[in-house]
Amino acid sequence: METCCATKGGTSKVAEGHTIHALAARLNTAFAGQPVRVSSPQHTFAAEAGRLNGHEMRQASAHGKNLLVAFADAPTLHVHLGMFGSFSVRAHKRAIRDGWLRTEPPASGSERLRLLTLTHLGDLRRPMQCRLLDDDGVAALLDRLGPDPLAPEQDPDAAVRVLHRSRREIGLLLVDQSVVAGIGNVYRAELLFRAGLSPWLPGSAVDLNLLRTLWSDATYLMSIGTAAGWIITDTRQVEQAAPYLDRGERVPRWPKVYAVYGRAGQPCRRCGTPIDSAAQGRQRIFWCPRCQPFVDD
Ligand SMILES: [Zn+2]
Structure with a gap:
């Protein structure tokens, strides 16, 4: 299972929040509650990896597009995949001798960070950011992030009020990670279409109830994306995916x-x-001028 990003046809493929939530879940299944051998086959993160090596991994969590991995009695690992990063997590079946692997899985040398246990392997490559944070650093990072539609404890009304207070364009607000954490370029375009909203409307010009609907649609679609493993926004495909999701299976691509x-x-x-x-912000926005008219009362 690979989390990966690439650029294709002028449309950026930055990992959106649902990908990072799914990645955190995979890391927890593979490593949480166990001491983990941590290394940096690429050597660029060797000193930091050494500070985590042998510590028990407590929990991986997603905050928008940011991944935090907490270890017992050690700093927290912060990863942002950016445009080109990938974090693969898989089971391995290496032979065990004297309590450790007889031979370790081969590395290509491109792995910034490697997590290894008797049963699982995690390889991080080409992240935009990979660093260690102390508790204050974690608090500062979380402080800078807006509400995440996928965070279960989130108060939707708090997020909606922030959107409604702003004179900035709704298309910009949705991908500003300090306003909403986790929505990327694909979801913003599709969510705005589904809501019938022009991306160029100021947040303050959008009806509060419509913003609430937009927020719950974001939670709905991104939850489906997390479970499915890919972005599904088309109504018919959402319906087709439902039986797979009900059975807890990944949805065919x-x-x-x-x-x-x-x-x-x-x-x-x-x-x-x-x-x-x-262009809207640093990325392109796509919209239907008729279904998403610019109506600013
Ligand atoms: Zn249309």
């Missing part, structure tokens, strides 16, 4: 169907109007 994302110039699936596209 059908060809992705987006309403607007990556579809500049193609006809809207609902009304036939060509999908529009422009």
